[in-house]
Amino acid sequence: MEKDTVTKAVLFDLDGTLLDTLQDIASAANRVMEKHGFPVHPVDAYRFFIGHGSRTLAERALPPDRRHAEIVDQCTAEFLETYDAGWDRATRPFDGIYDMLDFLVKKGVRLAVLSNKAHVFTVQCVARFFERYEFDVVLGQQEGLPLKPDPAGALKVVWEMNLEPRDFIYVGD
Secondary structure, eight states, rough: OOOOOOOEEEEOOOOOEEOOOHHHHHHHHHHHHHHHOOOOOOGGGGGOOOOOOOHHHHHHSSOOOOOOOOOHHHHHHHHHHHHHTTSSOOEEHHHHHHHHHHHHHHHOOEEEEEEEEEEHHHHHHHHHHOOTTTTTEEEEEOTTTTOTSHHHHHHHHHHTTTTTTEEEEEOOO
16 A cells, blocks of 8 residues: 655755745846847747846847857846846736645755756845745756756756755746
């Protein structure tokens, strides 16, 4: 007879899962595109540009004939600088997120965040919007850590929390 599975922790993605960050990301990226005379994109287009880190975002936002390493690197750096200046203007938790987190905490479920967003912004977002919750681990994009969907980041979170992968539910993409 199988034992009932008990969820000990939930590992959340950040952008598009806990937080609606699309408007602020699109605004920062479009400002960079505009600065260089490149076409800007509708906010919804950025749904297809995000999810694999800032460099990939910059590359996807650029016109195909301008996707040279130097230009991508420059636009990535400018995006990060621009985003840093206004990352929380329109960003908000999705409806119902606080209720869900309250429920999980009440049930004794531990919380963690893993994001392909730069680590500094991941930490800032969690501190700003989820200050009343205790997240055991908050981990964003870092040198030497492969981006999702590579499991290395999720496994790092699991080990830092002294749990096993079977103890987690992952919520995100």
